[in-house]
Amino acid sequence: MFYLPDRDEMQEIDRRTIKERGIPGILLMERAAISILEEINARKDTVLPARVKCLIVVEGGNNGGDGLALARLLAQQGDQVEVCYISGLSKVSDSFAYQLDIVRNLGIQVTDEISQKEYDIIVDGIFGVGLKRDVAGIWKNVIEQMNNMPGYKIAVDLPSGVDATTGQVLGTSFRADLTVTFGLNKRGLVLHPGCDMAGQVVVRDIGFSDREVQDIAPEAYGYDLSDLARLPKRSDNSNKGTYGRAAVIAGSADMSGAAVFAAEAAYRTGTGLVKVYTHSLNRTVIGNRIPEAVLMTYSDEAEALKCAEDAVSWADVILVGPGLGRSGEAEELLRYVICEAEQPLVLDADALNIISQDLELLKKHRGEVTVTPHLGEMSRLTDIAIPDIKKNILRVCKDFAMEYNVIDVLKDSRTCVSRGGDIYINTSGNNGMSTAGAGDVLAGVITGLIATGSSPYEAAKLGVYIHGLAGDLAAERMGKNGMIARDIVESIPMVIKGVENEKL
Known part of the structure; x- marks a missing residue:
């Protein structure tokens, strides 16, 4: 059995892991970025070249912070990276600001608009599971521009524009080839049309506390092959x-x-x-x-x-x-x-x-x-x-x-x-x-x-x-x-x- 948390359940698991278990949010962010990097590297020389040109589009929340940490890791291993920071939010998270300072100090190019270059990878780090309102304005324009670009498309945790609880598209959505989601799969990634937007979904452990997951016990869940053990057992000493x-x-x-x-x-x-x-x-x-x-x-x-x-x-x-x-x-x-x-x-x-x-x-x-x-x-x-x-x-x-x-x-x-x-x-x-x-x-x-x-x-x-x-x-x-x-x-x-x- 695997849990399928909704927006509120996933945010509560994240909050308790940080506040009650003492695992720093910045550490979870680093592990999230490492997990995406590993998924990218696993696809090199198959769907991706050995050295990639990558565009990472971010906004000022923790989802964007994951994207910035990924930019640093890609640059450090010799890949070409550019960051587009939309900067449409009035306030950014502390973790995002911390990661942005690191990226700029390393000399990674950060712009406020998407260039006309071609990239091997386009990464969506705009919105995460917390999104509740329709995507409009500059964010809608950027997401549609990303969707129209050639390249292998990766969503960080959840495609921007997909409702994490219902799977509905909130105005518009990033259309990913791969979604790397963290800790647990999400309802919005298995329900339609969200699962269509997500492409292949890979669930990666980044250190959420098992105890918090069990305590919250998300309402929705699915079965995997191990659950076939639930089948009634047959006995040698039996008849029809x-x-x-x-x-x-x-x-x-x-x-x-x-x-x-x-x-x-x-x-x-x-x-x-x-x-x-x-x-x-x-x-x-x-x-x-x-x-x-x-x-x-x-x-x-x-x-x-x-x-x-x-x-x-x-x-x-x-x-x-x-x-x-x-x-x-x-x-x-x-x-x-x-x-x-x-x-x-x-x-x-x-x-x-x-x-x-x-x-x-x-x-x-x-x-x-x-x-x-x-x-x-x-x-x-x-x-x-x-x-x-x-x-x-x-x-x-x-x-x-x-x-x-x-x-x-x-x-x-x-x-x-x-x-x-x-x-x-x-x-x-x-x-x-x-x-x-x-x-x-x-x-x-x-x-x-x-x-x-x-x-x-x-x-x-x-x-x-x-x-x-x-x-x-x-x-x-x-x-x-x-x-x-x-x-x-x-x-x-x-x-x-x-x-x-x-x-x-």
């Missing part, structure tokens, strides 16, 4: 019942594929037994595609009710919604399950579309409920426009979870998961997963993890992460343009097998 019974209520008269993807994903995640409840017209398709699954079908509302009753009495976890449609049978199934089931529920796709017409229904649940809306479904559930959801995706996710006492898996290019407190931000996956059926696969993975023993909240977070890793493997095999949902399903066992081989 040991790994749970998952009910998948999915598919409709004109849609069978969603049920297939969800059920197979649950099996591929490790579920012992999956039972599919679907329209009778899907019997042949599902029987052929997933012969391992048990089937129960319906053709009218009375039979649909019997299916719902059977699922509630039989299953350890129930998934409702993929390809279900909005028929009378679908509504009968959903209402019964929500009102009567005490086991965990996963509500996806058409289940959410039905609920959007009667949100009070969602408040009637008796067991733990996980909802998995994409942006369109979330918009229907909240009456918030999609662009506004994207700008505040973490807040929308958290607020909905809190209001309805559910686990909210809000799907986007950076899917987030919350139950109203902390919030998980997913960083696995790729744009090849923007394909029909991928959401059905995710619902099946989450359901499968609950069946095999994960708590619903852990299953939601780990399920999103595994789903993304499976998508990454599928992209490696098939390419992002050509991959389909079936490729993601087939890649799930490879992700889990990798865990088994590493014995995490």
Whole structure:
């Protein structure tokens, strides 16, 4: 697990490290500059020449101080360096003033405007994580000029103009090839569009106190490969019942594929037994595609009710919604399950579309409920426009979870998961997963993890992460343009097998 602090959390970690641990800010600045220098040197003779011509653009805060310290280090190792100091702020930090005196004493050229020369590297040291207002005036002009220049572009800690908390662009933003960020990654560097502006992000340790990080415990976090150790363990002394019974209520008269993807994903995640409840017209398709699954079908509302009753009495976890449609049978199934089931529920796709017409229904649940809306479904559930959801995706996710006492898996290019407190931000996956059926696969993975023993909240977070890793493997095999949902399903066992081989 890795933390993803917002603006205030990161500034508090920095403050406590300096004030309470006694680590001088100037020392942190020096280590920041050394870390950028090392990243530059590691790229020489590949993307950069052995001797570089570098332009470092700074403003009068500590971010600019990092840039000035870097200028000194580059000059001392024989690289050509120029500094452009915008000087648009009425007050500068003490550390910046200290570094500026050193740079001038060393004879490094400092100007107040960008020359028309060509540079191998352009470094952005203008604004850092503290930026809250839109970039305008001289700063906007300079950043746009930097973006239009040829050369390899590096951002110090965060591209100037990116909101460290939301990832939104504040007016305009520096567009980096590489961002060297310090201590911890930042929310704004993983959320869109901030991550697009950041390019490759490298996190470097510069000496922030681990104790302060743990004490503050930022609200948002992500998973890495070590978190696959959270997968439920299997036992030699077991049978299919040991790994749970998952009910998948999915598919409709004109849609069978969603049920297939969800059920197979649950099996591929490790579920012992999956039972599919679907329209009778899907019997042949599902029987052929997933012969391992048990089937129960319906053709009218009375039979649909019997299916719902059977699922509630039989299953350890129930998934409702993929390809279900909005028929009378679908509504009968959903209402019964929500009102009567005490086991965990996963509500996806058409289940959410039905609920959007009667949100009070969602408040009637008796067991733990996980909802998995994409942006369109979330918009229907909240009456918030999609662009506004994207700008505040973490807040929308958290607020909905809190209001309805559910686990909210809000799907986007950076899917987030919350139950109203902390919030998980997913960083696995790729744009090849923007394909029909991928959401059905995710619902099946989450359901499968609950069946095999994960708590619903852990299953939601780990399920999103595994789903993304499976998508990454599928992209490696098939390419992002050509991959389909079936490729993601087939890649799930490879992700889990990798865990088994590493014995995490």
